[in-house]
Amino acid sequence: MKRPERARKQWWGLALIALALISLPFALAAAGTAWVRIANLAILFIFLSLGLNIVVGFAGLLDLGYIAFYAVGAYAYALLASPHFNLHLPFWVILPIGALTACVFGVLLGAPTLKLRGDYLAIVTLGFGEIVRIFLNNLSRPVNITNGPQGISRIDPVRIGDINFSRSDSLLRLDFSGPIKYYYLLLALLLLAIVINLRLQHSRIGRAWEAIREDETAARAMGINTTRIKLLAFAMGASFGGVAGGMFAAIQGFISPESFVLVESIMVLSMVVLGGMGNVWGVVLGAVLLSFVPELLRYTVEPLQKALFGKSIIEPEVIRMLLFGLALVLMMLYRPAGLLPSAVRKRELAKAEEGTD
Amino acid sequence: MNTVVAPWNEGRALLECAGLSKRFGGVLALGDVEFCIGRGEIYGLIGPNGAGKTTLFNVLTGIYPCDAGKFRFDGASLSGLRPDQIAACGIARTFQNIRLFGNLSALDNVMIGRHVRTQAGVLGAILRTRSTLAEEAAIERRALELLAYVGLAERANDVARQLPYGDQRLLEIARALATEPKLLALDEPAAGMNATETLELRRLLERIRADGTTLLLIEHDMKLVMGLCDRVLVLDYGRRIAEGPPREVQRDPRVIKAYLGAAAEGTAEA
Numbered sequence: 206m207k208r209p210e211r212a213r214k215q216w217w218g219l220a221l222i223a224l225a226l227i228s229l230p231f232a233l234a235a236a237g238t239a240w241v242r243i244a245n246l247a248i249l250f251i252f253l254s255l256g257l258n259i260v261v262g263f264a265g266l267l268d269l270g271y272i273a274f275y276a277v278g279a280y281a282y283a284l285l286a287s288p289h290f291n292l293h294l295p296f297w298v299i300l301p302i303g304a305l306t307a308c309v310f311g312v313l314l315g316a317p318t319l320k321l322r323g324d325y326l327a328i329v330t331l332g333f334g335e336i337v338r339i340f341l342n343n344l345s346r347p348v349n350i351t352n353g354p355q356g357i358s359r360i361d362p363v364r365i366g367d368i369n370f371s372r373s374d375s376l377l378r379l380d381f382s383g384p385i386k387y388y389y390l391l392l393a394l395l396l397l398a399i400v401i402n403l404r405l406q407h408s409r410i411g412r413a414w415e416a417i418r419e420d421e422t423a424a425r426a427m428g429i430n431t432t433r434i435k436l437l438a439f440a441m442g443a444s445f446g447g448v449a450g451g452m453f454a455a456i457q458g459f460i461s462p463e464s465f466v467l468v469e470s471i472m473v474l475s476m477v478v479l480g481g482m483g484n485v486w487g488v489v490l491g492a493v494l495l496s497f498v499p500e501l502l503r504y505t506v507e508p509l510q511k512a513l514f515g516k517s518i519i520e521p522e523v524i525r526m527l528l529f530g531l532a533l534v535l536m537m538l539y540r541p542a543g544l545l546p547s548a549v550r551k552r553e554l555a556k557a558e559e560g561t562d
Numbered sequence: 563m564n565t566v567v568a569p570w571n572e573g574r575a576l577l578e579c580a581g582l583s584k585r586f587g588g589v590l591a592l593g594d595v596e597f598c599i600g601r602g603e604i605y606g607l608i609g610p611n612g613a614g615k616t617t618l619f620n621v622l623t624g625i626y627p628c629d630a631g632k633f634r635f636d637g638a639s640l641s642g643l644r645p646d647q648i649a650a651c652g653i654a655r656t657f658q659n660i661r662l663f664g665n666l667s668a669l670d671n672v673m674i675g676r677h678v679r680t681q682a683g684v685l686g687a688i689l690r691t692r693s694t695l696a697e698e699a700a701i702e703r704r705a706l707e708l709l710a711y712v713g714l715a716e717r718a719n720d721v722a723r724q725l726p727y728g729d730q731r732l733l734e735i736a737r738a739l740a741t742e743p744k745l746l747a748l749d750e751p752a753a754g755m756n757a758t759e760t761l762e763l764r765r766l767l768e769r770i771r772a773d774g775t776t777l778l779l780i781e782h783d784m785k786l787v788m789g790l791c792d793r794v795l796v797l798d799y800g801r802r803i804a805e806g807p808p809r810e811v812q813r814d815p816r817v818i819k820a821y822l823g824a825a826a827e828g829t830a831e832a
Contacts, residue, residue, distance in 0.1 A: 400688075401688050404687050404688050405684070408686075408694070408698070409676075409677060409680055409697075410682070410683065411687070412670065412677065413674065413677055415666060415674070416663055419664065419665060419666065420661050420662075420663060423657065423663065424674070425625075425644070425645040425646050426623055426625070426645050426654075426655055426661075427646075427677060427678065427737065427738075427740075428645075428678025431646070441684065549665045549666060550665075552665040552721060552723070553665045
């Protein structure tokens with residue numbers, strides 16, 4: 206009796222969530238198209254966090270240069286679908302190419318860092334992220350590949366058949382603007398990413414990642430080829446970044462190296478850590494919070510100050526960073542394993558604390 | 563697992579080592595060590611602290627490369643292979659200072675041991691193909707069987723780190739057995755166990771041997787070594803000083819000297 210009842214409740218819950226997600230862009234559009242764009246960027250960041258979660262959360266390899274793969278994916282899209290080289294491939298061809306290119310870069314980064322752990326790995330990956338950005342900045346001479354700091358503009362929007370994602374269409378008296386169409390496309394990709402993440406976690410490969418994270422020597426003695434399994438984590442994580450980057454290029458229509466700075470890497474890492482690394486739903490929550498809360502502040506802090514003091518005393522950007530810092534400190538104190546930690550990760554961090562006491 | 567294998571003196575040797583040497587800077591950890599283990603044998607490795615027993619284990623399982631010498635296992639040379647390749651060839655080990663995946667469940671620990679005998683890759687995991695699902699179910703079934711085999715069936719969902727010490731040692735054995743080893747190398751399996759647990763361990767090891775796995779064990783519990791091992795190798799300062807059935811080795815003056823010092827040699831002779 207109990208089980209079917211619970212299953213039915215779960216289905217109702219899922220149906221409600223699905224309904225909310227489907228109607229969300231129209232609710233947001235009522236508040237302004239800017240909010241739909243913010244939601245789209247948030248989905249991109251969830252996507253990125255899920256990719257980084259494979260490297261950091263599952264395999265336990267601290268990667269501070271993750272945004273480089275996002276950049277690789279974005280440039281792959283931009284170069285293959287813009288007037289820059291006068292190539293205009295359809296997006297469903299470019300996204301896999303972007304994923305593959307990012308994947309190759311992931312292995313390129315992974316290979317020399319296999320023997321490094323913890324802080325050392327973090328520093329090398331950080332360097333890698335910067336190298337990619339600096340390359341993008343300078344690969345405009347002698348042959349102009351990336352167009353340097355000016356970036357690449359007029360990137361083709363996504364087109365599926367006759368549907369052009371840069372224009373508005375109306376269907377059933379609903380106005381589907383460009384961002385709303387992108388929202389649904391991104392949502393579909395995100396669902397796919399979540400399924401891939403969950404399935405990888407509970408698989409032979411996922412267990413091997415866990416083993417490496419827990420004790421590399423024991424993992425090797427149990428017959429796990431740590432080299433291959435680590436490279437696999439880098440490659441998988443990087444392909445997620447590549448796909449997200451491609452979508453970013455398509456949505457924005459313009460990219461430049463400025464979008465791929467170190468702070469972005471740190472931001473994605475914070476999303477993973479805040480939500481609870483290793484737990485897919487935690488990571489999703491972390492990414493949603495860190496994407497939306499700053500935007501909410503931007504829209505509330507200034508009017509609030511005006512109402513209270515009659516003028517703006519502190520800039521919203523400053524308050525944003527202030528609250529961000531405060532949130533990080535509080536997290537470290539009260540929930541070091543994240544808001545929704547994975548059970549295993551929680552135990553790991555509890556143990557680390559015992560060790561330092 | 564239920565086949566009984568011919569006694570060790572029939573057929574070829576399972577593991578043959580010759581001239582194994584390992585130096586750490588100026589310290590000779592292993593000097594020209596030679597021995598061979600027959601199929602189905604329980605082979606003991608004893609010696610005072612610092613004699614090079616664990617170093618020998620680490621060389622055999624590929625964690626340290628050896629400076630000189632070679633070893634053949636099951637007819638193939640294993641020199642220079644990586645630990646995971648050696649595990650794939652059929653040598654599994656436990657660790658002196660237990661190295662379980664402490665934050666994972668007992669079941670997960672054993673399931674990870676199945677990694678080397680299974681093959682599902684990323685695509686299989688993402689698509690959940692029928693073969694992947696079947697393999698996954700088989701992994702779990704086998705892991706539960708092995709937990710029951712070592713007597714930890716009730717502990718499957720417990721966190722490894724929170725298990726009692728003796729159970730952690732048993733779990734390490736179950737995890738090693740999951741790799742389907744031909745040779746199971748145990749580094750002080752009875753350390754930290756009380757008398758009852760040691761007795762149960764002895765029964766378990768005898769059962770593992772009866773089920774066809776050859777055993778190599780480092781152990782300080784002499785009662786266990788004497789009762790269990792067919793032959794023992796004694797190391798001292800990295801060199802082989804005696805080898806043979808436990809009763810003979812026990813009386814060897816060089817062994818007594820190594821364990822009790824030169825003064826004891828005098829009293830033993832007197």
